[in-house]
Amino acid sequence: MMSTSTRNPGDSCQSRPGQQRNGRSLAQWKYTPKKKPVVLSNRDFLAHAFHQCADNEVPWVAGFPGDPGEVHHAMWGGRSALPLPHFIHAGNNNFIAVSSFVPGTDRRHHRRKDCFAAMHIVMVDDVGTKVGFDKLVLEPTCLVETSPGNFQAWYFLLEPERDRLRAETLIRGMIASGLTADGSDPGMNGVTRYGRLPVGINGKAKYVERLGHPFVQKVAIWSPTVRYSIEQIADAYGVDMSVLKSPTRAGALRTRSRRARPGLACSDDGITRILETAGLYLEPLSGLEGGHRIVCPWVHEHTDEEQSGTVYFEPSDENDGRGGFKCHHGHCQKRTIADLNHFAIRLMQSTSEQSLCKTI
Ligand SMILES: [Zn+2]
Incomplete structure (x- = not known):
């Protein structure tokens, strides 16, 4: 898995500056x-x-x-x-x-x-x-x-x-x-x-x-x-x-991220793109269209700063076009999509002021 190359036992090359590596x-x-x-x-x-x-x-x-x-x-x-x-x-x-x-x-x-x-x-x-x-x-x-x-x-x-x-x-x-x-x-x-x-x-x-x-x-x-x-x-x-060379998860993600989300006020690219920019995006939820695993914006309040257990749902008929947010950690029980939207808007504002290009 690590390498397709063969290694000769006992071979111990020293660093050789001045030489480019080929192959x-x-x-x-x-x-x-x-x-x-x-x-x-x-x-x-x-x-x-x-x-x-x-x-x-x-x-x-x-x-x-x-x-x-x-x-x-x-x-x-x-x-x-x-x-x-x-x-x-x-x-x-x-x-x-x-x-x-x-x-x-x-x-x-x-x-x-x-x-x-x-x-x-x-x-x-x-x-x-x-x-x-x-x-x-x-x-x-x-x-x-x-x-x-x-x-x-x-x-x-x-x-x-x-x-x-x-x-x-x-x-x-x-x-x-x-x-x-x-x-x-x-x-x-x-x-x-x-x-x-x-x-x-x-x-x-x-x-x-x-x-x-x-x-x-x-x-x-x-x-x-x-x-x-x-x-x-x-x-x-x-x-x-x-x-x-084939449609990739990353490609699918980009397509999805760029879809217009008229229900969101903070960006025509939507929350997913903002979270991605901030390094808080993880991956699409398999089998759940419009669902995404994300890093909770309030992860520092979680026990041991545990990153799992937070999802974002794009606006859809099932959430009345509002989008959804669910974090399973105790401190986040009462947080909703409104809190996530508020976080994203603050992030956008601070990013545009260049004080928080990278937020975390
Ligand atoms: Zn949380």
Whole structure:
């Protein structure tokens, strides 16, 4: 499942900067920890990752101190990395979106799907903990220890992927293979997702408690000339890109999202699109036309921030054209479609003010 490639026992290639990777033999790579951390700046990382941005495209960063799970949503909003904002510095949690973005209809850049320009980098999350190093079959362009014993691996693309559907298919395929988290951050499953920039701290409270200070990230590998095509990554990790050739779930979702919903005041594209943009959309409910699994906007009130058990129904005759919302968690018992509409309208307003391009 993980790879269609063969691996030679005992084969342990070292990183070979200056060499581009072509084909399946790449999967013979094996991680060998280095004694010394690698010196790399966030600027260098950005310059190599996004050097193929067109003039009107920008990479997108966010940075802040403290525990990312506890900060105000607005801290995740971030801004263009051109020029690099002052909040990107070694004492902060620093994040980079995997894609570049073009201006929206308001002529301002936003980290939103509708402003997607291209995906430039691909991330594998939780290497060394949830994902064993033996499963990291492609040599990464960059490998960063983002919490004790836990690494984020980056693959830089040979060419930016400008087809959003192809980019999403790869990301979803890698999530489905257990290669990258789709857990606590509802925004983590699309082209607007963030990973951690190489230089910075991890301010999660559990590390501060354990270490007495935030965890300081360490760069383990930096090989900027090691780059891959989408196909090479998909092939190595067993992601089926051929689903794009037939009507896809993602395609069906887009069609559905764009259907006009005259019963809703907040957007002619409807709630589904707004939730998708905010990273709160999960998937259509199978067998229930117009039903969607979503992440509850009030998930932070759920026990353990549990994400399951929340559905949205598009306006239909069955709900008198109003749409429906049901969350099975105790704190949400009394919430209705009116609350969801209100949330969506607030989200739209804050998004248009660019204070909450990415809300969660
Ligand atoms: Zn809820």
